[in-house]
Amino acid sequence: MNGALIGIAGAVILALGLGFLARRGRQMGLEQWTVAGRSFGAPLVFLLMAGEIYTTFTFLGGSGFAYGRGGPTYYILCYGTLAYVMSYFLLPPIWRYARDNGLYSQSDFFVRKYNSPALGVLVSLVGIVALIPYLVLQFKGLGIIVEIAGYGAIASTPAVWVGAAVATAYVMVSGVRGSAWTAVAKDAMILVVVVFLGTYFPLHYYGGIGAMFAAVEAATPGFTVLPAHGESVWWFSSTVLLTTLGFYMWPHTFASIYTARNTSVIRKNAVFLPLYQLILLFVFFGGFAAILQVPGLKGADVDLALFKLSVKTFDPWVVGVIGATGVLTALVPGSMILTAAATLLANNLYRVVDPSAADARVLRVAKVLVPLVALVAVYFTLKGGQTIVALLLMGYSFVTQLFPALVLSLARNNRITRAAAAAGIVAGVATVAAVSLTHSTIGTLFAALPVEIKELNVGIVALAVNVVVMMAVSAGTNVAVKSRGPVRAI
Amino acid sequence: MRSVRALALLPYLAMLIGPFFVNRVTPYFFGMPFLLAWFVAWILLAAAIMAVIFRLDPADRDESE
Numbered sequence: 176m177n178g179a180l181i182g183i184a185g186a187v188i189l190a191l192g193l194g195f196l197a198r199r200g201r202q203m204g205l206e207q208w209t210v211a212g213r214s215f216g217a218p219l220v221f222l223l224m225a226g227e228i229y230t231t232f233t234f235l236g237g238s239g240f241a242y243g244r245g246g247p248t249y250y251i252l253c254y255g256t257l258a259y260v261m262s263y264f265l266l267p268p269i270w271r272y273a274r275d276n277g278l279y280s281q282s283d284f285f286v287r288k289y290n291s292p293a294l295g296v297l298v299s300l301v302g303i304v305a306l307i308p309y310l311v312l313q314f315k316g317l318g319i320i321v322e323i324a325g326y327g328a329i330a331s332t333p334a335v336w337v338g339a340a341v342a343t344a345y346v347m348v349s350g351v352r353g354s355a356w357t358a359v360a361k362d363a364m365i366l367v368v369v370v371f372l373g374t375y376f377p378l379h380y381y382g383g384i385g386a387m388f389a390a391v392e393a394a395t396p397g398f399t400v401l402p403a404h405g406e407s408v409w410w411f412s413s414t415v416l417l418t419t420l421g422f423y424m425w426p427h428t429f430a431s432i433y434t435a436r437n438t439s440v441i442r443k444n445a446v447f448l449p450l451y452q453l454i455l456l457f458v459f460f461g462g463f464a465a466i467l468q469v470p471g472l473k474g475a476d477v478d479l480a481l482f483k484l485s486v487k488t489f490d491p492w493v494v495g496v497i498g499a500t501g502v503l504t505a506l507v508p509g510s511m512i513l514t515a516a517a518t519l520l521a522n523n524l525y526r527v528v529d530p531s532a533a534d535a536r537v538l539r540v541a542k543v544l545v546p547l548v549a550l551v552a553v554y555f556t557l558k559g560g561q562t563i564v565a566l567l568l569m570g571y572s573f574v575t576q577l578f579p580a581l582v583l584s585l586a587r588n589n590r591i592t593r594a595a596a597a598a599g600i601v602a603g604v605a606t607v608a609a610v611s612l613t614h615s616t617i618g619t620l621f622a623a624l625p626v627e628i629k630e631l632n633v634g635i636v637a638l639a640v641n642v643v644v645m646m647a648v649s650a651g652t653n654v655a656v657k658s659r660g661p662v663r664a665i
Numbered sequence: 666m667r668s669v670r671a672l673a674l675l676p677y678l679a680m681l682i683g684p685f686f687v688n689r690v691t692p693y694f695f696g697m698p699f700l701l702a703w704f705v706a707w708i709l710l711a712a713a714i715m716a717v718i719f720r721l722d723p724a725d726r727d728e729s730e
Contacts, residue, residue, distance in 0.1 A: 249704055253680040256708050260673050263715060385696030392690055392698070399698040401688045408684045416681055442722070446715040449708050456705065 180325050182495025186502045187341055189360055194345025194353035194510070201352070205534040208350030208541070209279040209518045210433035215355065217440045217447075222358040223351075223431035223511070224262075224444065225451050229365050230508040231316025233458055234501055235478040241462030243477035245391075245398040247406035248459060253415045256449045258422035263445035265423065267438035268585050274433075280515070281429035282523040285577075288584040289593040292527050297597055298577060299519040301604055302426040305570035309425075310512045310552040314339060316478075317505035318556070323482045324498025326491065335556050338502065342510040343549045346517075347542050351434060354510045361503035366454060368500045373457025376464035376484060384460060391466055399463070405630070413632040420638075421575030427508070427515035517544040569611045572634045576603030579642050591645060592652040599645030606637035669721050676711040680704065 206212050215223075233251065240248040269284065276287050281302060286295035317338045318331030325334075345353040381387035388399055401408050423429055435441050458481075465480040469487060472480055485497050521541035526532055532540075580596035583589055591599075609615075610633050617636060618629035687703045694702035 246698075246700060249701060252704050252708065256711050257677060257680055260676050260711055260715060263673065263718065264670075383696060385693055388693065388696060388698055397690065400690050400700045401684065408688050411684055412681045442719055446712060446719050449712040449715065452708050453705065456701075459701075 177326060177328060177495075178490070178492035179495035179498055180328055182492065182499040183321055183325060183329075183502055186360075186364075186499030187337065187506075190357045190503060190506050191341050191345060193356040193360055194341075195348055197345070197352040197356035198349040203348075203350065203538070205279060205522075205538040205541075206277070207352070208538055209514065209522075210430060211351050211355065213274060213433060214436055215434040215440070216436055217443050219355045219358075220431065220435045220440050221444050221447065221451075222362055223355055223434060224428065224448060225358075225362060229362065229454070229504055231313055231320070231501065231505045233455060234365075234369075234504045235316050235319065235481065237455060237458040238462035238465070238481035239478035241459040242465050242472065242480035244406065245395075245463075246400040246402070247411060248462070250411055250415050250418070252452055252455055252459075254418035254422065255452045255455075257415065257419040259445050259448040259452075261419065262423065262448070263442055265582070265585075266432050266441045269429075270432050270435055270438055270441060278433065279430075280518045280522050281424075281426045281577075282519055284429075285580070285584075285596070286523070288589070289580075289591075289596055291593040291597075292523075294593055294597050295523045296527055297600060299426075299523040301573055301577065301600065302519055303516055305573040306426060306512050306516045307548070307552055307555065308570050310509055310516070310548070311555045313505040313509040313512070314552055314556040317502055317509075319479065320482065320498055320501035320505070323479060323486060324494050324501065326486070326494075332557060335553055338506060338509070339549045339553045342506050342513055343546050346510045346513045347545050351430070351511070351514050354507055354514065355434070357503065357510065358507045361500070361507045364496075364500040364503060368497055369454055369457045369461070372481065372485070372497070373460035376461055376468075376488070379488070380464055380468055387460070387464055391463055394467060404626070407627075407630045409627045409630040410632060413635050417575055417632055417634045417638065418571060420578045421571050424574040424577045424581070425515075426519055426574075427511040430515050430518065431511070513545050513548055516548045517541040520544050520548070569607050572607040572611070572637060573604055575634060575638065576600050576607065576641050579638070579645060583645075591649050594652050595645045595647075595649035598648040599641045602644040603637045603641030606640045607634065610637065669718055672714045673718060675714060676707055679707040679710075683707070 201207050201212075211219075237248065237251055240251070272278070272288075273284065276283075278284055278287065280299075282295040282298040285298045286292050314335050318335040321329050321334035321338075322331045345357070349356070377384045377387040381390055391398055401411050423432070432441065461481045461484070465484040469480060469483045472483070482497070482501075485494055489497075518541055521537050521544055525540050526537055529536075577600060580591060580599055583591045584596075610620075616629065616633055617624065617631055618626075620633075620636070621629070683703060684700065688700055690698045690700070692699060697705065
């Protein structure tokens with residue numbers, strides 16, 4: 176066993192140990208398992224919400240994006256920051272409503288606000304369709320990391336199985352507490368590793384950050400800013416806006432709001448979470464440093480840039496530490512997704528079929544579903560082809576479609592009816608699917624528009640369709656109710 | 666001091682509208698291209714703005730919530 180594998184094995188054992196320990200001294204009821212009994216202070220809520228940004232997507236994808244496409248990658252810095260600013264105002268009313276009504280999941284929020292279990296089913300389905308590919312992405316990343324950081328001693332397939340088994344085991348035992356405790360280890364390691372890599376690579380290979388950017392610019396002028404066409408400023412601005420709105424709409428991120436002890440915890444984190452975004456800067460530095468050092472990576476291989484450079488530069492034991500960190504960046508969000516998906520299935524789908532089921536029974540169902548969800552994800556990880564890639568690209572746009580109905584439900588007088596909320600979400604999701612599967616852009620849909628408009632993120636179209644349909648149906652159903660006379664309030 | 670909350674709009678303007686005016690490589694700041702340095706500065710300012718809002722917000726006096 177080489178030095179690198181010892182580090183990776185250590186990370187897996189650490190995650191398993193922390194995940195099991197997290198349960199200590201708690202009776203695991205449904206509320207404990209799903210939202211940790213609404214008891215977390217600022218640090219653990221911070222780590223759960225930050226868990227969303229530091230996934231394998233940022234570790235591999237963030238550096239790969241910087242390596243492959245340069246300036247456009249800065250959008251990741253911006254949307255997180257803006258989402259955290261928004262969280263100060265958006266999340267406290269959500270948390271308060273969830274506590275007062277004893278909610279466990281994101282779908283519960285829609286069920287209660289719109290008084291419609293059927294809407295909960297719809298929201299759950301949208302959530303699950305978005306979550307499974309996201310989980311697949313984590314498992315895929317884990318497999319790649321173990322294979323490269325272990326110098327090929329372990330193939331990605333057994334690594335995926337072990338990772339899925341570990342996350343499944345501690346989620347079944349500890350629920351969201353397991354995710355929070357393993358997040359402590361993950362974030363401690365990622366802070367050290369990423370800051371080290373992002374500082375060391377530019378210094379070692381170029382003599383400094385300024386010299387590195389100058390070298391990259393000399394090789395490809397304009398690479399470190401936004402291009403004039405394609406991923407232009409128009410693309411950038413619309414993409415940041417869309418991803419900001421979608422940020423908290425992921426079911427597992429939404430559920431992490433509920434884990435807070437009080438609203439002050441949430442507001443306090445809105446001050447500190449933006450600063451945490453700066454860690455991403457070092458991920459980008461790593462990606463930029465790799466451009467001239469491990470050139471020639473194409474297509475999906477750009478995601479390997481940071482690891483290829485690490486293997487080229489360091490002793491195996493350092494690579495092992497980096498690999499261990501990478502494994503944890505897959506396991507923590509993976510476990511959050513497992514908890515959220517199983518909760519949606521048990522609490523918002525199973526419970527609709529069996530409405531008399533007690534919380535204890537729903538929890539048992541949720542725990543049984545965890546390995547099943549993991550198996551589905553492993554299947555797609557190992558067998559999945561283009562379908563899963565397509566779903567993944569759609570995932571973020573899917574959950575963003577929940578935003579209008581959610582925000583409007585917070586208004587004192589919500590004018591949106593349940594039929595309108597459902598119609599808006601369906602129309603938005605259908606638009607995303609149609610646009611993605613036909614590879615449309617605004618340019619291909621509306622050829623006559625000026626080029627700036629054509630470069631807007633096509634998700635804007637789906638969101639606009641969503642809102643228009645919602646308003647139209649709402650106007651229609653309001654009239655229908657009124658015409659029948661002054662009866663029940665909706 | 667609810668009007669202080671309006672400060673939270675500034676990071677949105679800076680990050681959504683700002684790039685139309687600052688999408689340039691030079692001058693470098695702390696070794697970073699100007700566009701990147703702009704975003705980094707606004708991340709710091711966003712945190713500072715949220716700290717000011719947090720300190721002045723009466724909602725945060727109520728620890729029970």
